[in-house]
Amino acid sequence: MNKILEHALSYIAQGWFVLPLQEKGKEPFFKFAPNGYKSATNDPNLAIKWWSARPNLNIGIACAPSGLVVFDVDERSGGTTQGLAPTLTVRTGNGYHFYYDTADDAHFPGKYRQGIDIKHNGYVVAPPSIHPSGHVYRVVSPTVKRRRAA
Secondary structure, three states, rough: HHHHHHHHHHHHHHOOOEEOOOOOOOOOOOOOOOOHHHHHHHHHHHHHHHHHHOOOOOOEEOHHHHHHEEEEHHHHOOOOOOOOOOOOOEEEOOEEEEEEEEEOOOOOOOEOOEEEEEEEOOEEEEEEOOOOOOEEOEEOOOOEEEEOOO
8 A cells, every 4th residue: 555545544544534636736636526625535445546546646634524723834924833732733845734623613714823824614735745846744743632613
């Protein structure tokens, strides 16, 4: 089994919904995900079908159906990690993703502060996907923390 598929199945085992993304890209692979992030699944058999047919596709995680809110820190835009509670943290091509569990009915604004977007209605690129720059998304802190929904 390839590394990408192993990770996709691991995410599904956590109750998260995954979707295939373009190879070395951030956009959905529309042949398998015609409705974008709304095509995300927690069905391991479908994930096996997708990544067996195209083993180099990146992985996306649909946030809301997975019960996640992700703070996307973009260092190029002045985002800093200062003040963010420790949680599952992923190094991205341009900064960090901070993953927090949240209630299903939570609502979040799209912006937290300068350089930090909030991802809830949508998806994030997940490890070990490859950023268009060639950088590999990787976990730098492994534990998701519960965040109180606003």
